[in-house]
Amino acid sequence: MKKIITFVSLYFCFSYLVTAQSNCSNPTSVNICPSTILVGETNGGKGDNAPLACNKPGEDVVYRLNAPNGASQIFVSVLNATGPFTLLLEPLNCGSGSCVSKSLSSGNSNTTFGVGNFNTYFVWVDAATTITYDISFGGDTGSVYISTPDLRGNIGFDGSVCDTPIFNVTKPYYQVSYNGVKQTNPMTLAPLFIGGTICSKTFIKNTTGIEGIKKVDFDFNPAGFANVNGPPIIAGTYNTGTWIAGGSGNHWTYTFQDAFGLGRGDFTGVPNTCLTYEFCFSVIPLSNNPQLTNVDVTLHTDGFGTPFNGYISLGCCPIPFTNCISNLSGGGASSSSAIGYAFADPGGPLPIELIDFNAFADGSKVTISWSTATEINNDYFTLQRSDDVLNWSNLVQIDGAGNSSTTLHYKYDDRSPLDGVSYYRLRQTDFDGKTSFSNAVSVKFGKLSDVVIYPNPASDFIIVKGKEIESIHFYLYNDIGTQINCNSTKHPDELKIDLTGVAGGLYLLVLKKNNEFTGKEKIIVRGK
Secondary structure (H helix, E strand, O other): OHHHHHHHHHHHHHHHHHOOOOOOOOOOOEEOOOEEEEEEEOOOOOOOOOOOOOOOOOOOOEEEEEEEEEEEEEEEEEEEEEEOOOEEEEEEOOOOOOEEEEEEEEEEEEEEEEEEEEEEEEEEEEEEOOOEEEEEEEEEEEEEEEOOOOOOOOOOOOOOOOOOOOEOOOOOOOOEEEEEEEOOOOOOOOOOOOOEEEEEEEEEEOOOOOEEEEEEEEEEEEOOOOEEOOOOOOOOOOEEEEEEEEOOEEEEEEEEEOOOOOOOOOOOOOOOOOOOEEEEEEEEEEOOOOOOOEEEEEEOOOOOOOEEEEEEEEEEOOOOOOOOOOOOOEEOOOOOOEEEEEEEEEEOOOOOEEEEEEEEEEEEEEEEEEEEEEOOOOOOEEEEEOOOOOOHHHHHHEEEEEEEEEOOEEEEOOOOOOOOEEEEEEEEOOOOOOOOEEOOOEEEEEEOOOOEEEOEOOOEEEEEOOOOHEEEEEEEOOOOOOOOOOOOOEEOEEEEEEEEOOEEEEEEEEEOOOOOEEEEEEEEEOOO
16 A cells, blocks of 8 residues: 555656656747737746756757748847846757857846748757746738828817716816726825725727827826826727836826837727727825816827828737837838826827827938927927937927917938938927827938848848949858858849749848948848
8 A cells, every 4th residue: 555655656746847847848838919018937847847958057948939921020028037047948849959048137128030031940958957937939021012192090089978977067077986986176195195996988989091109108197196006007998008107106198009010199090089098097086176186197199090102011029029010111201109198287188199100211411391280378399300219319409380270390400320120219398398209210321321121021032122222242251251152133123133042041231332331231031
């Protein structure tokens, strides 16, 4: 009897160890589209199983990424990692030892792997010590040429009284509740200095188009609220995706990330009226004074439906690795705009209603233009420029119209533009010093600005279109700097590069004209 008990005990112990491991025989299977986030992952008890050629001592976790349509880039977002680790990526075959590795520190990190166009990838989390983390995956799964008209529509506040009671009779498009009780202006928060929950609900409509709300900013008056906190993630109401929280203290921002990485807001076109966006915060009220319990709310649109002609990338971004997929070539001007209100300000919308904001290369300069439908107490605009969307410099200050209810047009020429891709945005300042920002638009300027290279990713050929193509020579290099010989054909305005026999991977296309460097561009070649 004792022998049987011992055998059974050993059996269950062995079964537990096998289950706890994470190796090529039982990886965690994940689809890259739509993206999901795995919370509370750990390498503890998983075993030291990474491929020998890439392995570092310590326990490992392996994920099998399924990309049915192929993926030429793999995106990985790791959040809340409690220690340093290494990401190892293998295409096609788990344990092959053909790895690309990236060493990352604790905390949050976003990583991109440029790879061939495969359907299966394996990603190892290799750490020397036991760590916990949250992880999400995505991929660039292809490209498509599109040509679309202006489909944005007439997005704006819905003042048709979607719900009652109305918080403010002059602005029937929002509602406020505190601890589940709907408030009216002036708002009463009682008892004071005890935590409660305040909810802001806004009603939007778009009866003629597909543009939706993508970002919402909240500014709480610090004289009226303390300990303001919102949930980190909120599920989308209309579109598949999540609202991701940002900010802290008395300023909070929620940005919507659609599940398919298309840059869309929380809107699908149905319903098109009484679209309801509600956000709740835990707060400690400090006052019952309506001026001190003011909250400024600003809603930013996604600009979806802007006219576009060119190639766009397809795929999914990890959560919350936003904007990992960008347009390949062609263009459409960003036209995101902002609308807003304040609890204690019955005056109406933001100081300006921005219709469009565009920037394009124009010979030796970049021309930036924008239009406003209305302006209220608008003092001036500051045009800003950046090469990384993180650090901005002021280019010029242009006076606003003060108050206007007619369409006004503004333009500025940047006569010393940056080479390559740069970004422009507007900072608007009203007469009492309050500011707001437009979305950024990008411009490609320099020697390649009049050359279009497509498709990218490519499979069978690359097309280079532009002026004086007959005098341009090309050089294709792989990721270790070896030149790849390719056949090509030339036409008056087109160079066609034959990729027959070129293996899948990341390449650098260099263009020269009269033996002088003209430009370069990274090209992804799909595996055949």
